[in-house]
Amino acid sequence: MSSLLVDNIGELVTNGAGEGPLGIRRNAAVLVEEGRVAWVGPSAYAPAADRRVDAGGAAVLPGFVDSHAHLVFAGDRAAEFAARMAGQPYTGGGIRTTVGATRAATDDELRATVRRLRGEALRQGTTTIEIKSGYGLTVADEARSLRIAGETSTETTFLGAHVVPAEYADRPDDYVGLVCGPMLAAAAPYAKWIDVFCERGAFDVDHARAILACGQAAGLGVRVHANQLGPGPGVQLGVELGAASVDHCTHLSDADVAALVGTAHSDGSGTRTVATLLPGAEFSTRSPYPDARRLLDAGVTVALATDCNPGSSYTSSMPFCVALAVREMRMTPAEAVWAATAGGARALRRDDIGVLTPGARADLVVLDAPSYLHLAYRPGVPLIRKVLLNGVPQ
Numbered sequence: 001m002s003s004l005l006v007d008n009i010g011e012l013v014t015n016g017a018g019e020g021p022l023g024i025r026r027n028a029a030v031l032v033e034e035g036r037v038a039w040v041g042p043s044a045y046a047p048a049a050d051r052r053v054d055a056g057g058a059a060v061l062p063g064f065v066d067s068h069a070h071l072v073f074a075g076d077r078a079a080e081f082a083a084r085m086a087g088q089p090y091t092g093g094g095i096r097t098t099v100g101a102t103r104a105a106t107d108d109e110l111r112a113t114v115r116r117l118r119g120e121a122l123r124q125g126t127t128t129i130e131i132k133s134g135y136g137l138t139v140a141d142e143a144r145s146l147r148i149a150g151e152t153s154t155e156t157t158f159l160g161a162h163v164v165p166a167e168y169a170d171r172p173d174d175y176v177g178l179v180c181g182p183m184l185a186a187a188a189p190y191a192k193w194i195d196v197f198c199e200r201g202a203f204d205v206d207h208a209r210a211i212l213a214c215g216q217a218a219g220l221g222v223r224v225h226a227n228q229l230g231p232g233p234g235v236q237l238g239v240e241l242g243a244a245s246v247d248h249c250t251h252l253s254d255a256d257v258a259a260l261v262g263t264a265h266s267d268g269s270g271t272r273t274v275a276t277l278l279p280g281a282e283f284s285t286r287s288p289y290p291d292a293r294r295l296l297d298a299g300v301t302v303a304l305a306t307d308c309n310p311g312s313s314y315t316s317s318m319p320f321c322v323a324l325a326v327r328e329m330r331m332t333p334a335e336a337v338w339a340a341t342a343g344g345a346r347a348l349r350r351d352d353i354g355v356l357t358p359g360a361r362a363d364l365v366v367l368d369a370p371s372y373l374h375l376a377y378r379p380g381v382p383l384i385r386k387v388l389l390n391g392v393p394q
Protein backbone atom coordinates (compact mmCIF):
# COMPACT_ATOMS: atom_id res chain seq x y z
CA MET A 1 0.00 0.00 0.00
CA SER A 2 1.63 3.26 -1.10
CA SER A 3 1.40 6.26 1.19
CA LEU A 4 2.04 9.97 0.79
CA LEU A 5 2.64 12.56 3.49
CA VAL A 6 1.84 16.25 3.04
CA ASP A 7 3.70 17.91 5.89
CA ASN A 8 4.96 21.28 7.03
CA ILE A 9 1.45 22.73 6.53
CA GLY A 10 1.32 26.18 8.15
CA GLU A 11 -2.48 26.35 8.17
CA LEU A 12 -4.65 23.31 7.46
CA VAL A 13 -8.36 23.81 6.74
CA THR A 14 -10.07 20.54 7.69
CA ASN A 15 -13.75 21.58 7.90
CA GLY A 16 -13.72 19.10 10.78
CA ALA A 17 -12.31 19.22 14.30
CA GLY A 18 -10.04 22.20 14.96
CA GLU A 19 -10.10 25.92 15.46
CA GLY A 20 -13.12 27.95 14.31
CA PRO A 21 -15.72 27.08 11.68
CA LEU A 22 -13.07 25.80 9.26
CA GLY A 23 -11.53 23.40 11.80
CA ILE A 24 -8.07 24.91 11.34
CA ARG A 25 -4.92 23.13 12.53
CA ARG A 26 -1.50 24.78 12.53
CA ASN A 27 1.87 23.16 11.75
CA ALA A 28 -0.02 20.13 10.57
CA ALA A 29 0.43 17.13 8.31
CA VAL A 30 -1.92 14.86 6.34
CA LEU A 31 -1.15 11.20 5.63
CA VAL A 32 -2.74 9.77 2.50
CA GLU A 33 -3.20 6.04 1.91
CA GLU A 34 -5.05 4.49 -1.03
CA GLY A 35 -6.49 7.84 -2.06
CA ARG A 36 -7.97 8.56 1.36
CA VAL A 37 -6.96 10.71 4.31
CA ALA A 38 -5.52 8.21 6.81
CA TRP A 39 -4.26 10.55 9.51
CA VAL A 40 -4.24 14.29 10.37
CA GLY A 41 -2.04 15.69 13.12
CA PRO A 42 0.96 17.80 14.11
CA SER A 43 3.68 17.83 11.48
CA ALA A 44 6.31 17.05 14.12
CA TYR A 45 4.61 13.70 14.91
CA ALA A 46 3.76 12.66 11.37
CA PRO A 47 4.23 8.98 10.53
CA ALA A 48 6.66 7.92 7.82
CA ALA A 49 5.38 7.54 4.26
CA ASP A 50 6.65 6.34 0.89
CA ARG A 51 6.49 9.82 -0.62
CA ARG A 52 6.43 13.33 0.78
CA VAL A 53 5.03 16.70 -0.33
CA ASP A 54 6.56 19.56 1.67
CA ALA A 55 3.97 22.34 1.92
CA GLY A 56 6.71 24.73 3.02
CA GLY A 57 4.56 26.42 5.67
CA ALA A 58 1.76 27.22 3.21
CA ALA A 59 -1.98 26.77 3.67
CA VAL A 60 -3.70 23.53 2.62
CA LEU A 61 -7.44 23.14 2.18
CA PRO A 62 -9.91 20.62 0.78
CA GLY A 63 -10.25 20.79 -3.00
CA PHE A 64 -13.12 23.00 -4.12
CA VAL A 65 -16.46 21.31 -4.80
CA ASP A 66 -18.14 23.08 -7.72
CA SER A 67 -21.71 21.82 -7.45
CA HIS A 68 -23.16 23.73 -10.43
CA ALA A 69 -21.61 23.82 -13.91
CA HIS A 70 -22.72 23.50 -17.51
CA LEU A 71 -19.69 22.19 -19.40
CA VAL A 72 -21.21 20.29 -22.34
CA PHE A 73 -21.70 22.86 -25.08
CA ALA A 74 -20.22 24.25 -28.28
CA GLY A 75 -19.46 27.80 -29.36
CA ASP A 76 -19.08 30.87 -27.23
CA ARG A 77 -21.16 33.98 -26.60
CA ALA A 78 -18.47 36.60 -26.14
CA ALA A 79 -20.34 39.04 -28.41
CA GLU A 80 -23.49 38.67 -26.29
CA PHE A 81 -21.39 39.42 -23.19
CA ALA A 82 -19.95 42.54 -24.81
CA ALA A 83 -23.44 43.72 -25.79
CA ARG A 84 -24.64 43.15 -22.24
CA MET A 85 -21.76 45.13 -20.82
CA ALA A 86 -22.82 47.91 -23.22
CA GLY A 87 -26.28 47.91 -21.64
CA GLN A 88 -28.42 45.08 -23.04
CA PRO A 89 -30.32 43.11 -20.33
CA TYR A 90 -29.88 39.35 -19.70
CA THR A 91 -33.00 37.31 -20.37
CA GLY A 92 -31.74 33.76 -20.74
CA GLY A 93 -32.76 33.76 -24.41
CA GLY A 94 -29.16 33.26 -25.56
CA ILE A 95 -29.33 29.65 -24.33
CA ARG A 96 -30.94 28.76 -27.68
CA THR A 97 -27.85 30.07 -29.51
CA THR A 98 -25.74 27.53 -27.65
CA VAL A 99 -28.32 24.79 -28.29
CA GLY A 100 -27.89 25.26 -32.04
CA ALA A 101 -24.10 25.08 -31.82
CA THR A 102 -24.19 22.07 -29.48
CA ARG A 103 -26.50 20.04 -31.72
CA ALA A 104 -24.18 20.72 -34.67
CA ALA A 105 -21.02 19.64 -32.78
CA THR A 106 -19.46 16.19 -32.94
CA ASP A 107 -19.02 14.05 -29.85
CA ASP A 108 -15.29 14.69 -29.94
CA GLU A 109 -15.78 18.45 -30.08
CA LEU A 110 -18.04 18.35 -27.03
CA ARG A 111 -15.66 15.98 -25.25
CA ALA A 112 -12.72 18.32 -25.93
CA THR A 113 -14.59 21.27 -24.40
CA VAL A 114 -15.51 19.32 -21.27
CA ARG A 115 -11.92 18.16 -20.83
CA ARG A 116 -10.51 21.62 -21.41
CA LEU A 117 -12.81 23.20 -18.83
CA ARG A 118 -12.28 20.32 -16.37
CA GLY A 119 -8.52 20.86 -16.67
CA GLU A 120 -8.92 24.60 -16.24
CA ALA A 121 -11.01 24.08 -13.07
CA LEU A 122 -8.55 21.52 -11.68
CA ARG A 123 -5.67 23.96 -12.06
CA GLN A 124 -7.74 26.39 -9.98
CA GLY A 125 -8.23 23.87 -7.21
CA THR A 126 -11.56 22.25 -8.12
CA THR A 127 -11.46 18.52 -7.38
CA THR A 128 -15.18 17.75 -7.83
CA ILE A 129 -17.36 19.33 -10.49
CA GLU A 130 -21.01 18.70 -11.20
CA ILE A 131 -21.85 18.74 -14.93
CA LYS A 132 -25.29 19.39 -16.40
CA SER A 133 -26.72 18.62 -19.81
CA GLY A 134 -29.20 21.14 -21.18
CA TYR A 135 -27.82 22.39 -24.49
CA GLY A 136 -28.98 19.40 -26.54
CA LEU A 137 -32.73 19.39 -25.82
CA THR A 138 -33.41 16.41 -28.08
CA VAL A 139 -33.53 12.83 -26.85
CA ALA A 140 -30.26 11.94 -28.58
CA ASP A 141 -28.42 15.18 -27.75
CA GLU A 142 -29.33 15.12 -24.05
CA ALA A 143 -28.30 11.46 -23.76
CA ARG A 144 -24.95 12.05 -25.47
CA SER A 145 -24.32 15.20 -23.40
CA LEU A 146 -24.72 13.16 -20.20
CA ARG A 147 -22.70 10.25 -21.55
CA ILE A 148 -19.83 12.65 -22.30
CA ALA A 149 -20.24 14.41 -18.92
CA GLY A 150 -20.04 11.02 -17.21
CA GLU A 151 -16.58 10.42 -18.67
CA THR A 152 -15.37 13.29 -16.47
CA SER A 153 -17.61 13.36 -13.39
CA THR A 154 -19.91 11.09 -11.41
CA GLU A 155 -22.00 14.16 -10.52
CA THR A 156 -24.06 14.41 -13.70
CA THR A 157 -27.37 16.26 -13.96
CA PHE A 158 -30.12 15.92 -16.56
CA LEU A 159 -31.27 19.44 -17.49
CA GLY A 160 -33.50 18.71 -20.46
CA ALA A 161 -35.75 21.40 -18.96
CA HIS A 162 -33.23 24.22 -19.46
CA VAL A 163 -35.41 26.11 -21.95
CA VAL A 164 -38.19 25.08 -24.32
CA PRO A 165 -36.37 24.65 -27.65
CA ALA A 166 -37.50 26.77 -30.58
CA GLU A 167 -39.25 23.88 -32.36
CA TYR A 168 -41.58 23.47 -29.36
CA ALA A 169 -42.04 27.21 -28.67
CA ASP A 170 -45.80 27.17 -29.27
CA ARG A 171 -46.45 23.80 -27.56
CA PRO A 172 -44.54 23.67 -24.27
CA ASP A 173 -46.85 20.94 -22.89
CA ASP A 174 -45.62 18.63 -25.64
CA TYR A 175 -42.00 19.42 -24.75
CA VAL A 176 -42.64 18.61 -21.07
CA GLY A 177 -44.11 15.31 -22.23
CA LEU A 178 -40.95 14.61 -24.23
CA VAL A 179 -38.70 15.48 -21.27
CA CYS A 180 -40.67 13.23 -18.88
CA GLY A 181 -40.96 10.41 -21.40
CA PRO A 182 -38.35 9.35 -23.96
CA MET A 183 -35.78 12.00 -23.03
CA LEU A 184 -35.71 11.02 -19.35
CA ALA A 185 -35.59 7.34 -20.29
CA ALA A 186 -32.54 7.96 -22.51
CA ALA A 187 -30.84 10.31 -20.04
CA ALA A 188 -31.43 8.57 -16.70
CA PRO A 189 -28.79 5.82 -17.14
CA TYR A 190 -26.12 8.54 -17.33
CA ALA A 191 -27.51 10.96 -14.72
CA LYS A 192 -27.47 11.16 -10.93
CA TRP A 193 -29.59 14.31 -10.67
CA ILE A 194 -32.45 16.12 -12.41
CA ASP A 195 -32.67 19.91 -12.61
CA VAL A 196 -35.15 22.43 -14.05
CA PHE A 197 -34.76 26.11 -14.94
CA CYS A 198 -37.88 27.28 -13.08
CA GLU A 199 -38.15 30.87 -14.22
CA ARG A 200 -40.36 33.22 -16.21
CA GLY A 201 -39.49 32.53 -19.85
CA ALA A 202 -38.36 28.97 -19.05
CA PHE A 203 -40.56 26.50 -17.08
CA ASP A 204 -43.48 27.47 -14.84
CA VAL A 205 -44.08 25.80 -11.50
CA ASP A 206 -46.52 23.16 -12.77
CA HIS A 207 -44.22 22.07 -15.57
CA ALA A 208 -41.20 22.16 -13.25
CA ARG A 209 -42.98 20.05 -10.61
CA ALA A 210 -44.07 17.49 -13.21
CA ILE A 211 -40.55 17.15 -14.63
CA LEU A 212 -38.81 16.91 -11.26
CA ALA A 213 -41.35 14.36 -10.03
CA CYS A 214 -40.72 12.19 -13.12
CA GLY A 215 -37.00 12.40 -12.50
CA GLN A 216 -37.44 11.44 -8.86
CA ALA A 217 -39.57 8.47 -9.87
CA ALA A 218 -36.70 7.40 -12.15
CA GLY A 219 -34.31 7.50 -9.17
CA LEU A 220 -32.68 10.88 -9.76
CA GLY A 221 -32.00 13.42 -7.00
CA VAL A 222 -33.55 16.88 -7.31
CA ARG A 223 -31.88 20.27 -7.84
CA VAL A 224 -33.55 23.45 -9.11
CA HIS A 225 -32.46 26.65 -10.88
CA ALA A 226 -34.61 28.95 -8.75
CA ASN A 227 -35.33 32.65 -8.21
CA GLN A 228 -32.49 33.91 -10.41
CA LEU A 229 -34.09 36.60 -12.54
CA GLY A 230 -36.97 37.55 -10.26
CA PRO A 231 -39.18 36.31 -7.41
CA GLY A 232 -40.81 32.97 -8.13
CA PRO A 233 -41.90 29.57 -6.91
CA GLY A 234 -38.65 27.66 -7.55
CA VAL A 235 -37.19 27.65 -4.04
CA GLN A 236 -40.41 26.50 -2.39
CA LEU A 237 -40.90 23.87 -5.08
CA GLY A 238 -37.40 22.57 -4.38
CA VAL A 239 -38.11 22.36 -0.67
CA GLU A 240 -41.44 20.63 -1.34
CA LEU A 241 -39.66 17.94 -3.36
CA GLY A 242 -36.75 17.51 -0.93
CA ALA A 243 -34.16 19.01 -3.30
CA ALA A 244 -30.51 18.68 -2.34
CA SER A 245 -30.00 22.24 -3.53
CA VAL A 246 -31.83 25.26 -4.87
CA ASP A 247 -29.47 27.30 -6.98
CA HIS A 248 -29.12 31.06 -7.63
CA CYS A 249 -31.54 32.30 -4.87
CA THR A 250 -31.05 35.89 -5.97
CA HIS A 251 -34.64 37.05 -5.37
CA LEU A 252 -36.04 35.52 -2.16
CA SER A 253 -39.16 36.30 -0.15
CA ASP A 254 -39.42 35.80 3.60
CA ALA A 255 -41.50 32.69 2.85
CA ASP A 256 -38.68 31.29 0.65
CA VAL A 257 -36.13 31.74 3.44
CA ALA A 258 -38.56 30.24 5.97
CA ALA A 259 -39.10 27.22 3.71
CA LEU A 260 -35.33 26.61 3.58
CA VAL A 261 -35.02 27.05 7.35
CA GLY A 262 -37.79 24.46 7.69
CA THR A 263 -35.46 21.81 6.23
CA ALA A 264 -32.98 22.18 9.11
CA HIS A 265 -31.44 19.01 10.50
CA SER A 266 -32.39 18.48 14.17
CA ASP A 267 -28.72 18.24 15.22
CA GLY A 268 -27.97 21.84 14.24
CA SER A 269 -25.80 20.85 11.29
CA GLY A 270 -27.59 23.13 8.82
CA THR A 271 -30.37 22.63 6.30
CA ARG A 272 -31.18 19.57 4.23
CA THR A 273 -31.83 21.77 1.20
CA VAL A 274 -28.76 23.89 0.48
CA ALA A 275 -28.92 27.38 -1.05
CA THR A 276 -26.24 27.42 -3.75
CA LEU A 277 -25.18 30.94 -4.67
CA LEU A 278 -23.60 31.61 -8.07
CA PRO A 279 -22.04 35.09 -7.94
CA GLY A 280 -20.28 34.60 -11.28
CA ALA A 281 -23.71 34.91 -12.89
CA GLU A 282 -24.47 38.23 -11.20
CA PHE A 283 -20.97 39.46 -12.08
CA SER A 284 -21.33 38.47 -15.74
CA THR A 285 -24.86 39.81 -16.13
CA ARG A 286 -24.22 42.93 -14.03
CA SER A 287 -27.10 42.04 -11.71
CA PRO A 288 -27.60 42.52 -7.96
CA TYR A 289 -25.98 39.76 -5.90
CA PRO A 290 -27.97 37.37 -3.69
CA ASP A 291 -28.33 38.31 -0.04
CA ALA A 292 -26.01 35.71 1.46
CA ARG A 293 -26.09 37.28 4.93
CA ARG A 294 -29.86 36.89 5.18
CA LEU A 295 -29.53 33.16 4.43
CA LEU A 296 -26.55 32.60 6.71
CA ASP A 297 -28.05 34.56 9.57
CA ALA A 298 -31.25 32.47 9.27
CA GLY A 299 -29.19 29.28 9.54
CA VAL A 300 -29.50 28.13 5.92
CA THR A 301 -26.59 26.03 4.60
CA VAL A 302 -24.95 27.96 1.77
CA ALA A 303 -22.77 26.65 -1.06
CA LEU A 304 -20.83 28.60 -3.67
CA ALA A 305 -20.43 27.37 -7.24
CA THR A 306 -19.34 28.80 -10.59
CA ASP A 307 -22.39 28.17 -12.84
CA CYS A 308 -19.71 27.83 -15.53
CA ASN A 309 -21.55 28.21 -18.86
CA PRO A 310 -20.94 30.08 -22.10
CA GLY A 311 -23.71 32.64 -21.60
CA SER A 312 -24.18 34.04 -18.13
CA SER A 313 -21.03 33.01 -16.23
CA TYR A 314 -18.09 31.82 -18.28
CA THR A 315 -15.72 31.27 -15.37
CA SER A 316 -14.44 27.97 -14.00
CA SER A 317 -12.73 29.67 -11.06
CA MET A 318 -13.88 28.86 -7.54
CA PRO A 319 -11.29 31.28 -6.05
CA PHE A 320 -12.93 34.04 -8.10
CA CYS A 321 -16.33 33.09 -6.67
CA VAL A 322 -14.89 33.10 -3.14
CA ALA A 323 -13.52 36.60 -3.72
CA LEU A 324 -16.87 37.82 -5.10
CA ALA A 325 -18.75 36.30 -2.16
CA VAL A 326 -16.53 38.13 0.31
CA ARG A 327 -16.37 41.46 -1.48
CA GLU A 328 -19.88 41.69 -2.91
CA MET A 329 -22.01 39.42 -0.71
CA ARG A 330 -20.49 40.18 2.70
CA MET A 331 -19.64 36.59 3.48
CA THR A 332 -16.62 36.28 5.74
CA PRO A 333 -13.60 34.64 4.09
CA ALA A 334 -14.18 31.61 6.35
CA GLU A 335 -17.86 31.36 5.35
CA ALA A 336 -16.95 31.64 1.67
CA VAL A 337 -14.22 28.98 1.83
CA TRP A 338 -16.53 26.64 3.76
CA ALA A 339 -19.30 27.22 1.20
CA ALA A 340 -16.90 26.48 -1.69
CA THR A 341 -15.73 23.20 -0.14
CA ALA A 342 -17.96 21.58 2.52
CA GLY A 343 -21.00 23.56 1.33
CA GLY A 344 -20.61 22.23 -2.21
CA ALA A 345 -20.30 18.72 -0.81
CA ARG A 346 -23.57 19.16 1.12
CA ALA A 347 -25.24 20.43 -2.06
CA LEU A 348 -24.24 17.11 -3.66
CA ARG A 349 -25.20 15.14 -0.53
CA ARG A 350 -21.62 13.93 -0.17
CA ASP A 351 -19.72 13.51 3.11
CA ASP A 352 -16.51 12.07 1.63
CA ILE A 353 -15.40 15.32 -0.01
CA GLY A 354 -15.08 18.97 1.08
CA VAL A 355 -13.40 17.87 4.33
CA LEU A 356 -9.90 16.70 5.27
CA THR A 357 -10.63 14.25 8.06
CA PRO A 358 -9.69 10.56 8.31
CA GLY A 359 -11.64 8.51 5.78
CA ALA A 360 -12.34 11.42 3.41
CA ARG A 361 -11.10 11.40 -0.17
CA ALA A 362 -7.62 12.88 -0.36
CA ASP A 363 -8.67 15.79 -2.59
CA LEU A 364 -6.64 18.77 -1.44
CA VAL A 365 -5.05 21.99 -2.53
CA VAL A 366 -1.72 23.50 -1.47
CA LEU A 367 -1.86 27.28 -1.77
CA ASP A 368 0.95 29.61 -2.72
CA ALA A 369 -0.03 31.57 0.39
CA PRO A 370 0.19 31.25 4.17
CA SER A 371 -3.58 31.41 4.76
CA TYR A 372 -6.95 30.70 3.10
CA LEU A 373 -7.61 34.43 3.64
CA HIS A 374 -5.47 35.12 0.59
CA LEU A 375 -8.11 33.57 -1.71
CA ALA A 376 -10.24 36.70 -1.20
CA TYR A 377 -7.42 39.07 -0.25
CA ARG A 378 -5.52 38.45 -3.53
CA PRO A 379 -8.27 38.19 -6.17
CA GLY A 380 -7.31 37.08 -9.66
CA VAL A 381 -3.91 35.77 -8.55
CA PRO A 382 -3.09 32.10 -9.32
CA LEU A 383 -2.61 30.86 -5.75
CA ILE A 384 -3.04 27.13 -6.37
CA ARG A 385 0.44 25.60 -6.12
CA LYS A 386 -0.45 21.91 -6.08
CA VAL A 387 -3.58 19.77 -6.30
CA LEU A 388 -3.99 16.20 -5.03
CA LEU A 389 -6.92 14.35 -6.61
CA ASN A 390 -7.80 11.08 -4.91
CA GLY A 391 -4.35 11.29 -3.31
CA VAL A 392 -2.56 11.66 -6.65
CA PRO A 393 -0.54 14.84 -7.31
CA GLN A 394 -1.79 16.46 -10.52
Ligand SMILES: [Zn+2]
Pocket residue numbers: 068070225307309
Ligand atom coordinates in the same frame (compact mmCIF):
# COMPACT_ATOMS: atom_id res chain seq x y z
ZN1 LIG B 1 -26.96 27.07 -14.13
